[in-house]
Amino acid sequence: MPKIDKPRGEWTIHDIARELGVSAKTVSRVLNHKDGVGAELRERIQRLMAEVGYQPHLGARSLRTRISTCIGVTMPVGPESVPLSQHFVLWIIEQIYAAFGRLGEYVCLDLNPRAGVDAGDYSRGIWQHLFKACVIAGPLPVDDRILRRIHDSGTRYVVFSRLDSVPEANCAVVDYERAAYESTRFLIERGHRRIAMLRSFEGLNPGLERLRGYQRALKEAGIPFDERLIRSTGLSAESVIAGTHFLLAQEGVTALIDSSGMEDGESLREGAARAGKRLGREGIELVAWSYQKDMAVCTEASAHVWLPMRESAREGIMMLADRIYGRAEGPIRVVYPPVLQDYPIGQLLPTPKRFFYQE
Amino acid sequence: MPKIDKPRGEWTIHDIARELGVSAKTVSRVLNHKDGVGAELRERIQRLMAEVGYQPHLGARSLRTRISTCIGVTMPVGPESVPLSQHFVLWIIEQIYAAFGRLGEYVCLDLNPRAGVDAGDYSRGIWQHLFKACVIAGPLPVDDRILRRIHDSGTRYVVFSRLDSVPEANCAVVDYERAAYESTRFLIERGHRRIAMLRSFEGLNPGLERLRGYQRALKEAGIPFDERLIRSTGLSAESVIAGTHFLLAQEGVTALIDSSGMEDGESLREGAARAGKRLGREGIELVAWSYQKDMAVCTEASAHVWLPMRESAREGIMMLADRIYGRAEGPIRVVYPPVLQDYPIGQLLPTPKRFFYQE
DNA sequence: TTGAAAGCGCTAACAC
DNA sequence: GTGTTAGCGCTTTCAA
Numbered sequence: 001m002p003k004i005d006k007p008r009g010e011w012t013i014h015d016i017a018r019e020l021g022v023s024a025k026t027v028s029r030v031l032n033h034k035d036g037v038g039a040e041l042r043e044r045i046q047r048l049m050a051e052v053g054y055q056p057h058l059g060a061r062s063l064r065t066r067i068s069t070c071i072g073v074t075m076p077v078g079p080e081s082v083p084l085s086q087h088f089v090l091w092i093i094e095q096i097y098a099a100f101g102r103l104g105e106y107v108c109l110d111l112n113p114r115a116g117v118d119a120g121d122y123s124r125g126i127w128q129h130l131f132k133a134c135v136i137a138g139p140l141p142v143d144d145r146i147l148r149r150i151h152d153s154g155t156r157y158v159v160f161s162r163l164d165s166v167p168e169a170n171c172a173v174v175d176y177e178r179a180a181y182e183s184t185r186f187l188i189e190r191g192h193r194r195i196a197m198l199r200s201f202e203g204l205n206p207g208l209e210r211l212r213g214y215q216r217a218l219k220e221a222g223i224p225f226d227e228r229l230i231r232s233t234g235l236s237a238e239s240v241i242a243g244t245h246f247l248l249a250q251e252g253v254t255a256l257i258d259s260s261g262m263e264d265g266e267s268l269r270e271g272a273a274r275a276g277k278r279l280g281r282e283g284i285e286l287v288a289w290s291y292q293k294d295m296a297v298c299t300e301a302s303a304h305v306w307l308p309m310r311e312s313a314r315e316g317i318m319m320l321a322d323r324i325y326g327r328a329e330g331p332i333r334v335v336y337p338p339v340l341q342d343y344p345i346g347q348l349l350p351t352p353k354r355f356f357y358q359e
Numbered sequence: 360m361p362k363i364d365k366p367r368g369e370w371t372i373h374d375i376a377r378e379l380g381v382s383a384k385t386v387s388r389v390l391n392h393k394d395g396v397g398a399e400l401r402e403r404i405q406r407l408m409a410e411v412g413y414q415p416h417l418g419a420r421s422l423r424t425r426i427s428t429c430i431g432v433t434m435p436v437g438p439e440s441v442p443l444s445q446h447f448v449l450w451i452i453e454q455i456y457a458a459f460g461r462l463g464e465y466v467c468l469d470l471n472p473r474a475g476v477d478a479g480d481y482s483r484g485i486w487q488h489l490f491k492a493c494v495i496a497g498p499l500p501v502d503d504r505i506l507r508r509i510h511d512s513g514t515r516y517v518v519f520s521r522l523d524s525v526p527e528a529n530c531a532v533v534d535y536e537r538a539a540y541e542s543t544r545f546l547i548e549r550g551h552r553r554i555a556m557l558r559s560f561e562g563l564n565p566g567l568e569r570l571r572g573y574q575r576a577l578k579e580a581g582i583p584f585d586e587r588l589i590r591s592t593g594l595s596a597e598s599v600i601a602g603t604h605f606l607l608a609q610e611g612v613t614a615l616i617d618s619s620g621m622e623d624g625e626s627l628r629e630g631a632a633r634a635g636k637r638l639g640r641e642g643i644e645l646v647a648w649s650y651q652k653d654m655a656v657c658t659e660a661s662a663h664v665w666l667p668m669r670e671s672a673r674e675g676i677m678m679l680a681d682r683i684y685g686r687a688e689g690p691i692r693v694v695y696p697p698v699l700q701d702y703p704i705g706q707l708l709p710t711p712k713r714f715f716y717q718e
Numbered sequence: 719t720t721g722a723a724a725g726c727g728c729t730a731a732c733a734c
Numbered sequence: 735g736t737g738t739t740a741g742c743g744c745t746t747t748c749a750a
Contacts, residue, residue: 371744385719
């Protein structure tokens with residue numbers, strides 16, 4: 001029975017030390033599994049710690065060692081500007097659990113970094129010394145200035161977006177530029193000249209990548225760029241319909257790339273109908289993007305582009321874990337190529353479970 | 360342009376103070392929105408803070424104030440002893456997000472508190488001064504000694520289980536004792552004397568509650584308790600089948616309560632078949648428990664007992680939020696009654712989406 | 719309205 | 735193998 005009278009869980013290393021007539025540093029050594037303590041003394045200290053339910057104060061530790069505790073999860077953009085569903089967040093958490101769950105880590109979500117008393121930006125968990133590492137889940141605004149600071153700070157992180165201003169960022173992404181390039185080329189090779197593109201992620205880097213790939217393919221083919229052939233969608237089915245309607249109502253448009261990421265074939269169809277057009281080889285030739293392999297957003301599509309986003313994110317998180325635990329070193333750079341799936345028309349594939357959608 | 364040369368995000372209040380020729384305390388006052396600082400000085404301090412990207416060190420703050428930062432989420436029992444799916448955890452997180460997300464809180468998951476360097480029990484996040492409040496997600500072992508300490512510590516929490524040793528606990532639960540009592544009475548009133556019960560949560564309080572309710576109903580009716588009529592299931596469909604088989608193979612058994620929580624009608628049917636019995640009014644009369652309203656685990660059942668667990672958990676989390684933000688005071692005690700749904704046999708209701716299952 | 723000093727619990731650096 | 739000292743960044747107490 002300890003002489004010192006303190007409730008379980010309220011002991012400090014000083015209490016432990018005093019109780020046993022040793023120094024706090026010795027207790028600290030035992031706590032941190034460092035050597036320099038005799039076997040028998042170590043044993044006694046451990047026993048007392050267990051008996052009184054000692055747990056270290058993580059704040060004090062982090063203050064001294066400058067090492068924080070949690071694996072952070074944070075999102076650069078709110079749901080108002082990206083069709084990120086809550087399911088996306090939950091999916092990310094599942095992946096993080098797979099990578100860290102068995103190791104007894106704390107996983108700390110900063111779901112709304114711009115609200116509350118300690119409001120800041122999506123990186124506040126790092127500066128507030130809560131996160132020892134960080135998963136930045138979501139696309140980055142093209143004018144983001146925060147990632148530069150995170151990167152230069154040396155904090156371990158992985159981000160699911162590239163950013164022009166930080167080309168060396170630790171990212172895990174799909175190459176959207178290439179996806180747009182290949183989608184456009186595919187249609188050019190089939191004789192199309194006026195190719196419309198339904199786009200999303202305006203103002204965000206993935207949106208910019210789409211535009212670049214599209215423009216590059218046009219340029220190579222000597223087709224002038226017409227900005228009216230690009231239309232951004234918002235969150236809703238209605239906006240996919242409206243965007244498709246707007247694009248396909250234009251003179252001479254014969255093909256459409258759905259790079260909205262909404263995976264919403266029904267709305268594409270409806271938008272085409274409102275423009276008095278039909279999707280399909282005989283009407284508007286369609287290339288639709290999807291986050292799942294061997295899935296058909298729209299059976300009328302001539303090709304689907306599979307964006308292995310889940311796969312790249314999963315690998316990025318695993319690589320982050322490897323770095324945290326010293327199993328690997330160096331930058332993280334996962335860039336998965338898109339896969340253009342050019343199945344015969346009419347082949348029936350299942351519809352993808354949509355990844356982004358409005359709640 | 361500040362005179363002090365420090366990277367953004369690495370400033371302390373002392374740096375801010377020195378830069379402006381004031382004391383750290385003054386800066387601290389501004390940081391914490393306390394008065395005692397002139398309007399103009401306050402303004403200058405705030406401007407500099409924004410300029411250098413100042414963020415407080417949460418560990419240092421918590422060390423001094425003994426106030427922690429995160430809303431914790433932790434689970435008393437691992438998936439090995441309870442058919443808790445990862446989806447359950449994700450569902451909880453969704454609820455917590457609904458309650459706290461807009462407020463800019465950090466939500467910290469301790470998914471595997473027994474692993475890792477700072478291994479402890481499910482409450483370690485509290486003792487380590489990481490959690491200012493805590494959602495304890497899952498049933499408690501009957502011999503749990505931890506909740507008592509949490510409760511007495513004054514930490515705000517809500518737990519999704521009752522516990523005999525802490526009757527005053529802040530819980531949000533369904534009254535399983537009553538569910539078992541009403542299920543049993545229902546069958547007694549229909550003339551049954553040998554009523555079998557498929558049970559889960561052995562060793563956990565909800566399991567004990569089931570047993571008590573069952574025994575109370577028998578006792579009132581003067582029917583002796585036969586322990587062979589109770590069988591615990593494990594995680595798998597196979598164990599539901601085996602348990603049902605075991606129970607229904609016994610002499611004279613005419614009724615079954617499925618209180619396993621597995622919502623697995625197919626396995627009940629298969630278990631009955633293996634025992635050479637049929638479920639239904641002409642065979643083995645069944646009362647099946649479900650976590651969803653107006654759902655039929657098994658169309659052969661004479662009644663379904665709806666356990667509004669989702670609803671109670673949601674309310675418990677909301678009440679916790681109310682207490683954290685001072686909108687309400689006092690203990691949390693959400694005890695939802697079960698609802699016995701006694702629909703005519705043959706009425707077709709949808710099958711519930713199972714809540715607990717093996718990954 | 720503002721500041722100086724002390725100390726929260728821990729561990730790095732250094733001494734013995 | 736063990737102890738002493740100092741200090742991480744913050745806020746409380748007390749003083750001016």
